[in-house]
Amino acid sequence: MPAVATQRGLTAEEFWQQYAGKPYELVRGEVKERMPAGLIHGLLAMRLGRRIDTVASEYRRGITVAAETGFRLRTALGESVRAPDVAFIRTERLPSPLPQSFADLAPDLVVEIASPNDAYTELRDKVDEWLQAGVQVVWVVDPQRRTVEVFQPNAPIRVLREGDTLTGDPVLPDFQLPLSELFAEIGE
Numbered sequence: 001m002p003a004v005a006t007q008r009g010l011t012a013e014e015f016w017q018q019y020a021g022k023p024y025e026l027v028r029g030e031v032k033e034r035m036p037a038g039l040i041h042g043l044l045a046m047r048l049g050r051r052i053d054t055v056a057s058e059y060r061r062g063i064t065v066a067a068e069t070g071f072r073l074r075t076a077l078g079e080s081v082r083a084p085d086v087a088f089i090r091t092e093r094l095p096s097p098l099p100q101s102f103a104d105l106a107p108d109l110v111v112e113i114a115s116p117n118d119a120y121t122e123l124r125d126k127v128d129e130w131l132q133a134g135v136q137v138v139w140v141v142d143p144q145r146r147t148v149e150v151f152q153p154n155a156p157i158r159v160l161r162e163g164d165t166l167t168g169d170p171v172l173p174d175f176q177l178p179l180s181e182l183f184a185e186i187g188e
Contacts, residue, residue, distance in 0.1 A: 012072045012081050016101045025070075028078035037067070040143050040186050041085070041113050047182060048111050048141070049086040055168070055175045062090040062108070062172075070102040073133035080129060085141075086111035088172060106134035108171045113141045127151050136171050146183050 009029020010018070019026075023034045037045070045067055053064035065088075070081045087107035095105070110130050114123060127138050131153050138151040148166055150158040160166055160179055168175030 009078065012079055012102055012104075015081055016070075020101070025083055026079070026081035028080050034083070035115070035117070037085075037113070037115060041115055043186065044113050044141055044143060044182065045085040045111070048139075048177070051177055052086060052088050052109070052111075052168070052172065052175060055172060056088060059174050060091065061174070062088055063094065064088050065107075071107060071133075072102045072104045073106055073129060075129060075132040077129070077132075082126065082129065084110040084130070085113045088168075090171065106130065108136050109168065110135050110138045111141065112138065113143070116144065137168070139166065141182070143183065143186055146179070148179060148182075 010026060010031060011029075012026060015024075015026040015031065019031060023036065025032050025034055049064055049066055056062050056064050064086065067085045068083055069087060070083050071087065073080045073082055081102050084107065088109040089103070089105070090108050093105060093108065095103070112123060112126060114120075123140060127140060130138050131151060136152065140149040140151070141147075142149070146162055148160045148164075150160065150166075162179045162183060164179050166175075166177045166179060166182065167173075
């Protein structure tokens with residue numbers, strides 16, 4: 001995706017002031033445009049977000065937020081503001097009061113849904129940045145391959161396929177979703 005030219009890297013505060021409400025992310029000081037998602041992408045994000053939120057609410061584990069929610073990440077590579085497709089934050093980590101602008105923390109669980117035009121290397125870069133910032137679990141959902149890759153710090157990647165069940169361990173232990181239900185209705 002094209003980058004918007006800037007003289008120097010923007011801070012999260014500057015980014016908020018200039019780009020709030022627009023389809024962009026801040027990636028290590030550089031503003032990057034985000035293409036709106038397609039229908040299957042939106043369906044999967046809503047399905048996962050609803051299921052995560054139901055479990056989180058039922059067991060009073062935390063909150064679930066949807067796409068377009070910005071998280072300020074600080075890693076050795078610099079400062080970014082990233083927006084996952086779905087994110088979950090445990091109750092004990094929530095700031096009080098909740099900020100109007102970007103959350104200044106990494107979520108506990110992040111869902112990224114691959115779009116047909118996503119470069120896998122860019123998606124993996126985003127996953128690595130989430131993990132370096134402190135995310136405990138990242139799910140990369142690939143509707144074309146009908147798989148979910150599960151990333152955790154210092155653990156091998158797990159690839160789930162239809163017939164497998166996606167779980168929220170260790171962050172949301174009560175969450176379970178068979179991939180056949182996740183990918184229902186999206187065709188082959």
